[in-house]
Amino acid sequence: MKNVWKIALAASLSAALFLTGCGGGGGSDEGSSGSADGDTIKIGVNYELSGATATYGSSSVEGIDLAIKQINEAGGVLGKQIELVEGDNKSEPAEATSLSTKLMTNDGVVAVLGPATTGNFKATIPVADKNQIPVISGSATADDVTVDLDDDGNPTEVKEFAFKICFSDSFQGITMANFASSNLGATKAVIIMDNSSDYAIGLAKNFRSTFESLGGEIVGEEAYIAGNTDFSGILTKIRSMDFDVIFLPGYYSEAGLIIKQARDLGITAPVLGADGFDSPTLLELAGASALNDVYYSNHYSSLDEDPAVIQFIEDFNAEYGKDPDAFNALGYDTAKFLCDAIERAGEADPIAIKDALASTESFAGVTGTFSIDENHNPVKSVVVIKLTDGEPSESIKI
Template identity: 45%
Template sequence: MKRISVIFAILILLSLVLSGCNKTASSDNVIKIGANFELTGTMAAYGASSMNGINLAVDEINNSGGVLGKKIKIVSVDNKSDVGESTNVATKLINQDKVVAIIGTTATPTSLGMVNVVTDSKIPMIATTATNPKVTVNPNTGKVRKYVFRACFIDPFQGKVNADFAYNTLKAKTAVIYIDDKSDFSKGLAKVFEDNFVKLGGKILDKEAYVQGDNDFRSTLTKIKGVNADILFLPGHYAEVGKIIKQAREMGINSPILGGDGWDSPDLVKIAGSSAMNNTFMSNHFIASDNDPKVQDFVKKYKDKYGVEPDSRAVLAYDATNILAAAIKNANSTKADDIVKALENLKDFVGINGPIKFDKNHDPIKSAVIVEFKDGKQIFKAKVNP
């Protein structure tokens, strides 16, 4: 009887081991990639568009056979538009979910919130729309962050594009700058704009600041109206920018208002109102009305799946996903250092807006567009190459 019990126990143990082996084999059939995005909070619209782009890319990749014979599995976690939470999300994705890489985030602060985690853990990340140079280059050491890449242009390029457009196209000779004082993105883009605008011969008449989450900007806008500058430069994010533009127009500030890619969200026009957005302009990565066949093919696929036109967040997240998949394929490996090397040597990759390759700082070399708002619609104004 005792002998039978021992044999029975051994059989149970073997079944558990085999069950565990089968589970491991099953997990080996997928490549897990983390997605760290702002799905709630002040930048939730950014995160929603980004995840749409990622999911579209993953569907296409998996339907075409996957990568290295395996399906891509996205593990998505909400960072709640919070820097500290972004750090926690990255830690969870790496330590608990065991992802091979992370895509995200959509903003400089939340991306900076995870760079130390991925660096210490030696897991590559591709930020989608974090444009501050500090994301890929450590400002304290001047060294490139080995495991950090991005899919978007950087603020030194974007700020120069804005300054050139303001001075040479809009013929603005004076400007007021109104920044989000808690945003590295806003402050960094403002500094680049100011330096280039002044270098061209322009003059900054006033600089004002608000804090993300503010709702009433009338007191500061009264001061700005009194300055009577040729242009208002507003390098913030859509949630506050929409309210500022709405209140500025209600107060009779009718001068051109210019900003960066932080404006790009369908919610901007909803917040500000279509008429208030007239005579406003932004630099951006993409515009859906671009006649390029590759752009129009993407727009159609996106609209068929989601019922709306894509914004730049969707495009860059889509590109980032395909860039990462291409790197894993080229490396023939999911090991971090192999992926990093493949990203650094990326060639012949064509994104939605054209060819993409990384420079020595892990920043992509790519063009920007200037977009004008007319009656709530985005109109292509100009394309600027690096």
């Protein structure tokens, strides 16, 4: 027993020495020496690689890796290779904050990509302001990510170092309301929303106001909480109502189950959703036969005929052996968008990069061509995807 103690003590001591050694080394090597010395430009990658929203984070990182690989093979940016410094934030805001602090102060990155979800991304923005290094998210869709809003939702103050390249939730809600009204000719809608997610609440709010202003009527509103699995109570209640469409803002994990249970109960009305539906898991949960007459807005469609998209799908397939989803595409675009800005800035300096990002005009990405507006949001189009037997059968650009 005494020996075990000695070994444990020795092991922990050497581990401690090792840890402090590494920490000290990192600090003195690149500590505050700043950004782009040497032959590489460092870019931080702060994504959800474990935890609740890991699918979004790891998909985005796959897209980023592919983009950077292609850029480096083509000679890099400003004649320098791009070096990614990757980290995992465990899908927790506090971890996202400390990781972005590490990337900015210890690793000397010129910009940070990610995190993928709104809450975690917001948690890194104060760090970005403090260190004056831009942060870019590919998929934080909340309206107030890059700009402060007053109580009526009007922009007040733009966050200088925060950018996003996806459309906002309000835009998705408005689009789906328009789609329901003009493309499907619906006048009565039911909303079933995830009450525990800011994303779903924002979508529902904008859908409701737009749909009503178009002369439609919301005949019922039901709520559930992420993690629920049995929705028969809600659905039985809805079945007796008279409506044309169901609007279902929420994530695929519950949406899949709701669609399946609704179809089992004989509810055949079209189901509308947003980009939270975009996951292979939706098909696994709902089953192909239930996924008919399902429409959702998305950033990107694999049915797109654009040669750039076809090329991207081909490259992605060659690299990972599967078709890219929207988060792969957004990750890919985020990395390309940043490298484009570094190129235009002419130097790998965080402030210059920030100015170049803000003045982006018609950047052509696989998720559409967009410009950055004065609120650091992209101006871009949205795609509505129709599912037939679980497969995307039609994509409508709006």
